[in-house]
Amino acid sequence: MNERLTAVYELPGPAAEAERAARLIAFEETVEVPLDFPLPPAIRDGIVGRVGAVTPVDGGRLRAEIEFPAALAAGGLGTLLNLIFGNASIWPGVRLVDVRLPDALLASYPGPSFGVPGLRQMLGVEGRPLLATALKPMGSSPAELAATAAAFARGGGDIAKDDQNIVDADFASFKERVARIADAVLAENARAKRLCLYLPHLSGPQQELEARLKFVLKLGLRGVLVCPAIVGLDEVRRLSAKHPAVYMAHPAFSGAFYADRSHGMETSLYLGTLTRLIGADVSVFPNAGGRFAFTRAECRGIAARARAPLGALAPAWPAPGGGMRLDNAADMAEDFGEDAVWLVGGSLLMQPGGPEAGARAFRAALAPAHRRGDV
Amino acid sequence: MNERLTAVYELPGPAAEAERAARLIAFEETVEVPLDFPLPPAIRDGIVGRVGAVTPVDGGRLRAEIEFPAALAAGGLGTLLNLIFGNASIWPGVRLVDVRLPDALLASYPGPSFGVPGLRQMLGVEGRPLLATALKPMGSSPAELAATAAAFARGGGDIAKDDQNIVDADFASFKERVARIADAVLAENARAKRLCLYLPHLSGPQQELEARLKFVLKLGLRGVLVCPAIVGLDEVRRLSAKHPAVYMAHPAFSGAFYADRSHGMETSLYLGTLTRLIGADVSVFPNAGGRFAFTRAECRGIAARARAPLGALAPAWPAPGGGMRLDNAADMAEDFGEDAVWLVGGSLLMQPGGPEAGARAFRAALAPAHRRGDV
Numbered sequence: 001m002n003e004r005l006t007a008v009y010e011l012p013g014p015a016a017e018a019e020r021a022a023r024l025i026a027f028e029e030t031v032e033v034p035l036d037f038p039l040p041p042a043i044r045d046g047i048v049g050r051v052g053a054v055t056p057v058d059g060g061r062l063r064a065e066i067e068f069p070a071a072l073a074a075g076g077l078g079t080l081l082n083l084i085f086g087n088a089s090i091w092p093g094v095r096l097v098d099v100r101l102p103d104a105l106l107a108s109y110p111g112p113s114f115g116v117p118g119l120r121q122m123l124g125v126e127g128r129p130l131l132a133t134a135l136k137p138m139g140s141s142p143a144e145l146a147a148t149a150a151a152f153a154r155g156g157g158d159i160a161k162d163d164q165n166i167v168d169a170d171f172a173s174f175k176e177r178v179a180r181i182a183d184a185v186l187a188e189n190a191r192a193k194r195l196c197l198y199l200p201h202l203s204g205p206q207q208e209l210e211a212r213l214k215f216v217l218k219l220g221l222r223g224v225l226v227c228p229a230i231v232g233l234d235e236v237r238r239l240s241a242k243h244p245a246v247y248m249a250h251p252a253f254s255g256a257f258y259a260d261r262s263h264g265m266e267t268s269l270y271l272g273t274l275t276r277l278i279g280a281d282v283s284v285f286p287n288a289g290g291r292f293a294f295t296r297a298e299c300r301g302i303a304a305r306a307r308a309p310l311g312a313l314a315p316a317w318p319a320p321g322g323g324m325r326l327d328n329a330a331d332m333a334e335d336f337g338e339d340a341v342w343l344v345g346g347s348l349l350m351q352p353g354g355p356e357a358g359a360r361a362f363r364a365a366l367a368p369a370h371r372r373g374d375v
Numbered sequence: 376m377n378e379r380l381t382a383v384y385e386l387p388g389p390a391a392e393a394e395r396a397a398r399l400i401a402f403e404e405t406v407e408v409p410l411d412f413p414l415p416p417a418i419r420d421g422i423v424g425r426v427g428a429v430t431p432v433d434g435g436r437l438r439a440e441i442e443f444p445a446a447l448a449a450g451g452l453g454t455l456l457n458l459i460f461g462n463a464s465i466w467p468g469v470r471l472v473d474v475r476l477p478d479a480l481l482a483s484y485p486g487p488s489f490g491v492p493g494l495r496q497m498l499g500v501e502g503r504p505l506l507a508t509a510l511k512p513m514g515s516s517p518a519e520l521a522a523t524a525a526a527f528a529r530g531g532g533d534i535a536k537d538d539q540n541i542v543d544a545d546f547a548s549f550k551e552r553v554a555r556i557a558d559a560v561l562a563e564n565a566r567a568k569r570l571c572l573y574l575p576h577l578s579g580p581q582q583e584l585e586a587r588l589k590f591v592l593k594l595g596l597r598g599v600l601v602c603p604a605i606v607g608l609d610e611v612r613r614l615s616a617k618h619p620a621v622y623m624a625h626p627a628f629s630g631a632f633y634a635d636r637s638h639g640m641e642t643s644l645y646l647g648t649l650t651r652l653i654g655a656d657v658s659v660f661p662n663a664g665g666r667f668a669f670t671r672a673e674c675r676g677i678a679a680r681a682r683a684p685l686g687a688l689a690p691a692w693p694a695p696g697g698g699m700r701l702d703n704a705a706d707m708a709e710d711f712g713e714d715a716v717w718l719v720g721g722s723l724l725m726q727p728g729g730p731e732a733g734a735r736a737f738r739a740a741l742a743p744a745h746r747r748g749d750v
Contacts, residue, residue, distance in 0.1 A: 024666070028666070029540065030512070030513050030514075030540060031511060031512030031513050031514065031540070032509070032511055032512065032513070032538055032540050032720070032721075033511060033512050033720070033721045033724075033725075034721045034722075034725070037512070037721060037724075037725060038725075039512060040514075042514070043512055043513075043514035043515070046514065047512070047513055047514035071544065072513070072542070074544045075542045075543055075544045075545065075578070075579055075580070076578075076579055076580040076581075077580075078542070078578045078579065078580075078581075078602075078605045078606065079542040079578065079579075081605050081628050082539065082540065082542065082578070082602065082605055082627055082628065083540075085628055086539065086540065086602070086605075086627035086628055087539075087626075087627055087630070088630075089604075089627070089628050089629060089630030089631050089634065090626060090629075090630030090634050090661060090667050091630070091634065091666075091667065091668075092634050092635065092667075092668045134407070136406060136407055136408060137405070137406030137407065137408050137412070137414060137418055137422070138405050138406050138407070138418075138422055138447070139405075139406065139415075139417070139418035139421065139422035140418070163407055164457065164461065164462075165404065165405060165406070165407050165457065165458075165461065167447070167450045167453075167454045167457065168450055169446065169449045169450045169454075170450065203450070203451075203453045203454065203457070204450055204451055204453065204454075205450070205451040205452075205453075205609065205613070206451075206453075206607065206609040206610050206612065206613040207613050207617075227453075227457065227461070229464075230453045230456050230457055230461075230608075230609075231453065231607065231609070232581065232606065232607020232608075232609070232610050233605075233607075234580065234581040234605075234606070234607070235581050235607050235610060237581065238580070238581040238582050242582075251462075251465060252457055252461035252462055252464070253456050253457065253460055253461055253464050254464065254465075255462070255463075255464030255465030255466070256464050256631050256632040256633075256638065256639035256640065257631045258631075259464065259465050259466065259467050259638055259639075260467065260635050260637065260638050260639075262635065263631065263634055263635050264631035264634075264635075265631065286465055291399070291403070291466075292465050292466060292467075293466075293467045345407070345408070346407075346408045346409045346412060347409075349408075349412075350408075350409070350412060350413075
């Protein structure tokens, strides 16, 4: 693989300082020696990153493109993360904003098992966003969570996922809880002759994750909720490649990468591109107007990257969540269009009439002009 | 487990705002419902975090203690990370600065296999810091890296580790390279009748990590270098519990957690406590005065947490690296004392006379008053 990949960093100005920082990063992420180290020409020319365009952006910062040999990232996702944001993650003021990978490298990532078209086909839903909710609160009994999930399914919901705070102390508790909720949702599906997914939270000790996943799939469920920053990005990639299923990614524990806009990684690069690269079919992120400080432009950026052309990878579903109410449905439709999952937790569960009425109300709100009578 | 664990967050002021944020975090990290959600009393009292003391610290910020039921983190490291810094990681301005775990919970983490006393015993070195170097630059042949490692061992070095940028495209290349370097170092050890460790970089596709680790240990090597933020924190915990060995942790890809001091996680909590909790015997971090913006106080803080009492876990070795020169050895000795690994890369490799002379010079500098003639 003689091709090159490009990483784009936003750096503090002035321009001369940004150019110097870019040269240091090009060294740091490859040979990691002082600039005056006596490097052999083959290494200096063939390994060290090459600094390309350095261009001003808003706020007095600059964007620097650095090209690296793609072969340095050919050993899997870990080698890619190490190369583009290993030690650079520790530099104050450095924000990784874009990565462009050659197709030969992208081809080593299977990406989402289903993505937008596959999940539409599975659910038999066209022409409208999907409606998801979170089963909560933590501390509820399996029977209570099962009742919530069944009511949501009855109301026309598409995806009932465990809240990511729902964890189980051991495998036996996981089995009991998940089987109980699965029974309730699968019974609703059989009755209504439609499909509402139940996605249990895949968490637990690392050595049990795969066995828990197999248990879930054996129950007849079609996928899981998973927190890649907790479980490990490459572990999700490994699991999704080995066990094709619906993987809904949750951003828990990843916020330090993007919560402060002056360093880390561009929000949409993490929650749009990276999450999709590891095989997530759906990427959950905090919606603008909710409890977190995301702007509408940032949220649209995540959605754009989740669905943009990326090698042969299927487009993934953006799943804005948090702060979503019936009265801002128009904003949601405008920001995310049809190919989005509306993840509505508290405000759906708290609707008068409960989760069933909540699901009906949000189903009516999410795309009134496009209803195809699929319920 | 009826005990409680305490997480301490630094939050923006004023005090009333910090108290409000603390209450929201206590909800967010457990039940994750709006404050007016009709929670059953058993959940409100038994699950939701309890906000304790909120006290001012420097810079107009405040520290808030939140107690959570320890049982919520009893399902492994993932449940702990999710509970104390799941969605909280996404809140702007929130910095997790301390975690206090009850002994019953700490007991589920074996911690370092060797730590300070075990590694001293293995190496037969008392009364001085250890000297480590990084094999580099990326792009060097296995023979060149082997020659560097052997020279470093001849000069009296204690730990030759792969630079964390050294990665291998496939298992066959990994085997060839690691075996070549191991041969060179083990031959030096046999000749000199002393032990210099060679720690290969354990990286690669997730599904190969354990096989690569087994290959390393089968060669007669005693451990590995690993990047927990890339490989996954709980994956390192799993591997170190299953294959006791020397694990040297490198901070690549973790910097976004602590590089900006206004949010994320306290540097010493990540690189001192968390790294040790997952079983790292040695924790590498960027030293003050190097290329990264760490202060001497922060570095001393990392060292303190790596070695402080923590349940029954062995103390771990702080390994400051970067910007370490012969002329600042006195500062190093003052900051870190005897129980530290001095990780010296470029300035050792670039010594006149090469890595062997470099190792001799740093060995002489690191503790001239304490030499016990162990070479």
